[in-house]
Amino acid sequence: MADATILDYEFEAHANPVSAADRAEILANPGFGKRFTDHMVMIKYHVDRGWHDARVMPRGPLSIDPACAVLHYAQEIFEGLKAYRLPDGGAALFRPEANAARFRESAERLAMAPLPEEAFLSSIRKLVEVDRDWIPEGEGGSLYLRPFMFASEVFLGVKPASEYTYIVLASPAGAYFKGGAPSVTLWVSEHYTRAAPGGTGAAKCGGNYAASLVAQAEAIREGCDQVVFLDAVENRNVEELGGMNVFFAFEDGSLITPPLGGTILPGITRDSLLTLAKDVGIDVREEQYSLEQWRADAESGKLREAFACGTAAVVTPIGRVRGRGFEFQIGNGGPGMLTERLREQLTAIQRGTAPDPHGWVERLF
Ligand code: PLP
Ligand code: COI
Numbered sequence: 001m002a003d004a005t006i007l008d009y010e011f012e013a014h015a016n017p018v019s020a021a022d023r024a025e026i027l028a029n030p031g032f033g034k035r036f037t038d039h040m041v042m043i044k045y046h047v048d049r050g051w052h053d054a055r056v057m058p059r060g061p062l063s064i065d066p067a068c069a070v071l072h073y074a075q076e077i078f079e080g081l082k083a084y085r086l087p088d089g090g091a092a093l094f095r096p097e098a099n100a101a102r103f104r105e106s107a108e109r110l111a112m113a114p115l116p117e118e119a120f121l122s123s124i125r126k127l128v129e130v131d132r133d134w135i136p137e138g139e140g141g142s143l144y145l146r147p148f149m150f151a152s153e154v155f156l157g158v159k160p161a162s163e164y165t166y167i168v169l170a171s172p173a174g175a176y177f178k179g180g181a182p183s184v185t186l187w188v189s190e191h192y193t194r195a196a197p198g199g200t201g202a203a204k205c206g207g208n209y210a211a212s213l214v215a216q217a218e219a220i221r222e223g224c225d226q227v228v229f230l231d232a233v234e235n236r237n238v239e240e241l242g243g244m245n246v247f248f249a250f251e252d253g254s255l256i257t258p259p260l261g262g263t264i265l266p267g268i269t270r271d272s273l274l275t276l277a278k279d280v281g282i283d284v285r286e287e288q289y290s291l292e293q294w295r296a297d298a299e300s301g302k303l304r305e306a307f308a309c310g311t312a313a314v315v316t317p318i319g320r321v322r323g324r325g326f327e328f329q330i331g332n333g334g335p336g337m338l339t340e341r342l343r344e345q346l347t348a349i350q351r352g353t354a355p356d357p358h359g360w361v362e363r364l365f
Helices: 020-028 096-109 117-130 205-221 268-277 291-302 337-350
Strands: 039-046 050-058 074-076 082-087 091-094 142-151 163-173 183-188 224-231 237-240 245-250 254-257 283-285 303-310 314-323 328-329 361-363
Touching: 039 117, 039 183, 050 117, 074 096, 074 205, 074 361, 091 117, 091 337, 096 142, 096 268, 117 163, 117 205, 183 205, 205 224, 224 291, 237 245, 245 268, 245 291, 268 303, 268 314, 268 337, 291 303, 291 314, 291 328, 303 361, 314 337
Parallel strands: 183 224, 183 314, 254 283
Antiparallel strands: 039 050, 039 163, 074 142, 082 091, 082 142, 091 361, 142 163, 224 237, 245 254, 245 303, 303 314, 314 328
16 A cells, blocks of 8 residues: 555646746735636545555646545545745745644544545645745735545445545635625524534534535625524534634633534634633633623623634634624724734744744745
8 A cells, every 4th residue: 555654746747837927916916715826736545555646737627427426425525724925935834734633533524534644744845835936925915725635436325435536726815805804794693503513513524614605695695794603502602603713802801712522613723822822821711602692791891802713714803793683793893902913923923923932833945
C-alpha cells in the first residue's frame, strides 16, 4: 500500500495560465469563492491500493460516472483554511495541523478513508507553492484553500465507499460578507435545526450545509445576512451560525461561547480566540446561552457585543438579531471594542505583524 506520508507529487503545469495582468485584476477585488488559481491537487484512494496518484495539475472540470456514490449518498467532507501574505512578501498558513486533524475526524464520522495528516499538509504546501503568485496582498486579502474529499466508487449500494478522491482548490479571497460588512444581522431559525445529538454536526461534511440552506435562504429573504441555529432538543440554546461560531461579550468584560458537544463545528478560529482571550486574562467560558437570555441581556445592556467567527468570516460583529415577531439590537449595532481587539490580535498573528506565542503560524516561503 502506498505510504501517503511520503507521497511524491507528479506535476503538470497549466498550459494556459491566467496572465499576470488578468491575475492582478482578479487579486485587486477577489470577492469570496468565485475565482480560482491555475492548479489543483488530486490524490486518489482505493481500498486495495491505499492513497496513490498524487498530482498537482491544471484546475479543470472532473469527469465522474453518474453512479458515483457521492452523487447519491453525499459521502463528502471539506475543510477551509487560508494562506496569508507576510510583510516581507513570504507566505504563511495558520494552524494547518488543526485542519488536518479535523479533516481526519470528519472522514471517520462519515465512514471515509482518513487521509493521513501529513498528506493533507503536504498537499496544501504544494498547491500554495505552485500558485504562490495568487496570494492577494493588503488588508483582508488571503488565499482561501478548500481541501475536500468525496466517495468516487461507482456503486449504488448503500455502504462506505471503497474509493475516494481528494482535491484541493485555491481561491483568492477578500471579505466573506458583501461590502466588508461592519456588522451583520442574524435570523433566528424557528423551524429548522442544523444538527441533532448523535448526528454529523461536529463534522465538516457537505450534508450539514445542504441541510442549512433552506434556513439560510429564509434569513436572506428576511433581509438578514446569516442564520443562527438553536439546539435541536429544546429549541432554546444558541448553537452556531450557518458557517460560523458565535461569541457573546458582557458588560463585566467576560465572554461566553456555546460549548462543543457534537452538534457544532469545533472551529479553529473559535479555539484560537478562546486561547487569545485567556492569554490576556479575560474570563471566557464555554457555556450554554439561550435565545431568551440573549434577548434579555441585549435589551438590559448586560450584553455589550456579539460576534461571529470562522476562517471565511474572520471576526464579524453581530449588530442585530431578528426572528418571527421580534428584533433586538446589540450594543450600538456596530463593532464593539472587545470584538475589534480580538480581531486585531488574531489577524496580526495570522499576517505575521505580531508575535506568535503559540506557534500557530507556519511559514511556507
Ligand atoms: N461553524 C461552521 C458551521 C463553519 O462552516 C465554520 C467554518 O469553517 C465554522 C464554524 C468556523 O470554523 P473555523 O474557524 O475552523 O473556520
Ligand atoms: C469557512 O470559514 O472556511 C467555511 O467553511 C465557512 C463557509 C464558507 C462554508
